[in-house]
Amino acid sequence: MLSSLESAESIADSLASRVESSESVVRLTPEQAARAARVHATLTEFGAAAFFTHVRSRSASKTLYIGPPEVRQKELTPDQLRIAEELDATLERVSSYLAKAPLVLVERRMGQNSQFSPLCRLYVSVENRVNVRLAYMFSTLMFDPEGATGPELTLIDAPEWPETQILVFPEQRLTLVLGSDYFGEVKKGFLRMGMWEAKKRGMLGLHAGAKLVRVRRDGRLQKILVILFGLSGTGKTTHTCHTHFLSRDGEGVEMIQDDVIFLRRDGSFLGTENAFFVKTEGLSPEVLPQLYDAVMRPNVIFENVAVDWRGRVHLDDYSLTSNGRAVVPRENLGKYASSYINVLDPSELDGIAVIFITRRFTVVPIAARLTPEQAAAAFMLGESVITSAADPKRAGQSVREVGTNPFIIGDPAYEGNWMYEFFRRHEDTVSAYVVNTGGVGEVRQNGRVVKPALRVQIPEMARIIAGMLRGEVRWRRDPLLEVEVAEAVPGVDLSKFNSARHYNWPALSKLVAELKDERREWLSKFPGLRRDVLEARY
Structure with missing residues (x-):
């Protein structure tokens, strides 16, 4: 298989040429792609284009990294092993x-800066003409190519290929998408x-949203950069786009990016995209009015979202999939969208808040510092937990993913050490939290839920995050978890999420010990990870 992977790089170079x-x-052009694609669309009552795909989530188990040892996956699924064994023949x-x-x-x-702004070339097979929509969606997602600094990245998509496989050649800056019409x-x-x-180039790509928040704290208005980590479908975009009910004099939010940023060691970062790829499940005008309004616009492109014969959009209809999506231009957020996608001078900030979003249902605290x-x-x-965006068949199962980033190439320990050095270097200005958008108190017997968790609601979490940023949370050290947990915050009854109210002491101790x-x-799976991180009590 090794020789096959090495020869495959040469074949891939030839194929791309x-x-x-x-x-x-x-x-x-973007305009031509739009005209060609909208012919095949279902149009909503407000003029947006909607499409349904054959493949409705990413094919992670069939994605193979090909190249020198430092870029290859360390463990392969049965599908990946078979793809690797047949690689040369497939490429031919x-x-x-x-x-x-x-x-x-x-x-x-990709991006809008003069330092690192890759030129992206997307080739799509239109043997099935409807697949031109992928070019339409990508044109909406990214920026005009003028001013790209490089490097040049190429992706070739043949959705009609009889077998799904995603072949990634990092050193060739090439990806082949075969047998999938899913825009993700x-x-x-x-x-x-x-x-x-x-x-x-010394930066770190983060699967994270980013926004600038102005809050009243310590008697003055402060500007805080908020970076939110989270797997797709756990609330990353939701809380990136939330106002957190910040309404005091001068307070407000500016959404910058919702998916990937390139962080630099000094705390500055470069953005990547000109639109959000919003998961529409659970989106409503009552819970998130500014994002709902941004989605219900004629320049939005829907993927796998139910639209009836009258053109009415039904975001709450999951008959065919719960992984509905919408490509939403940043401009649709109006006053809530920043006029920039980069933060180039961290000295203009009063602080950086890094928030790790998890979704668990037993003893992980709703908020911890x-x-x-x-x-x-x-x-x-x-x-x-696994979401429908990653694997609908396993949705709801617990999962761990370094950096909540399923797209890491290279050694994960390098990224962990990079982040540790970042937190240590900026300890005076960078605060870190974990928030649980799931709930507490779930009880399972024989693999079945016999007592559901008490769920934290989106408005509650939004107020908790506001309290963190304003410095209004009262923290206490949890002796079992050995971490500071939120005990009180204005506007939310946190006492109901205290795990001790949901489990007796033996059950609670057992769950925490298992965690x-x-x-x-x-x-322990990551050799090279700094000892301080390995031994962190958390």
Whole structure:
């Protein structure tokens, strides 16, 4: 298999060159892509385009990284092993097919800065004409290509390929998406390559949202950069786009990015996208009015969202999938959208708040404040549950993902150490928290839920985050979890989320001990991780 992976890089180079020079490629402007795609769309009553796909989530178990040892996955699924064994033959067949297939090309720019702004080339096979929508969606997501500094990233998508597999060649800056028409593969394919290139330049690509928050704290108005980590579907976009009910004089929020940023060691960062890829499940005007309003616009593109014969959108209809999505231009957020996507001068900030969003249902506290060691451990643990965006068949199961980032290329321990050094270096200005958007108190017997968790509601979590940023949370050290947990915050009754109210002492002690054992076992998988992080009590 090793020799196959090495020879595959050469074949991939040849394949990319053949596609770039093919006479079958038609270059499209964003306007041309929109016109070509909307012919195949269901139009909503307000003029937005809606599409349904055959594949409705990412194919993580069929995604293979190909290249030198430092970029390869350490453990492969049965599907990945089979894909690797057949790789050379697959690439030869793909190369032959793409030489004849009708292709469209759109060029876009990731980011909007003069330092690191990759040029992104997306080729899509339009053997099935409706697949031109992928070019339409990507054109809306990213920026015009003028001013791109490089490097050049290429993704080739053949949705009609008979078998789904995602082939990633980091050193060739190339991704092949085969047999999937799900837009998330295009979006994440480019961002994955961008994060790898950013890492090689000393930055760290974070699967995180970012916004600037102005709050009244310590008697004055302060500007705080908020970075929110979270797996897809756990509330990252929801809380990136929430106002947190900040209404005191001068307070407010500016949404910057909702998915991936490139963090630098001094606390500055570069943004990536010109639109949000919003998960529409649970979105309502009552809970999140500003995001709901941004979604219900004619320039939005829906994917796998129910639209009836009258063109009415039903965000609460999950008959075909719960992983409905919408590409929402940042401009739709109006006054809540920042005029910039980068933070280049951290000295203009009063602080940075890093929030790790998890979704658990037993004893993980609703909110906790972390030391630098605990924060780096939280980054490495990446605790949550599997969502329908990742794997609908396993949705709800517990999962750990370093950095809540399923798209890491390279050594995860490097990223954990990078973050630890970042938290230590900026200990006076960077605060770190973990919030649980799930709940507490769930009881299971024989794998079945016999007592559901008490769920924390979105408005409650929004107020908790506001209390953190205003410095209004009262913290207490939990002797079992060995971490500071939120005891009181204005506007929310936190006492109902105290685990001791939901379990007797033996059950509580057992659950916490099991959680700590699981965490220690997980962290031990990463040789090279700093001892301070490995031994963090959290």
